[in-house]
Amino acid sequence: MPADPLVISSACTACGACLLTCPEHALRPAPGRPRVLAEACTSCGECVEICPADAIDLRAG
Structure with missing residues (x-):
C-alpha cells in the first residue's frame, strides 16, 4: 500500500470541506x-x- 500523500493533523475539525473539494x-x-x-x-x-x-499538508515526495 502506498504511503499517504497527505498529512491531516490533529487540528482537523472534521468540517468536511476537504471531502467536498477533492476532485478525485x-x-x-x-x-x-x-x-x-x-x-x-x-x-x-x-x-x-x-x-x-x-x-x-502535502508530504514532500
Whole structure:
C-alpha cells in the first residue's frame, strides 16, 4: 500500500470541506479526521487550500 500523500493533523475539525473539494474523491469520512485513499490522491492540493483549520499538508515526495 502506498504511503499517504497527505498529512491531516490533529487540528482537523472534521468540517468536511476537504471531502467536498477533492476532485478525485480520495478522502473518506472517518472518526476524528478524514481517511486518505492514497491510491486515488493525485496530490493536487485542493484540500490543502480549502481547509479552514489549515490542518492538511502535502508530504514532500
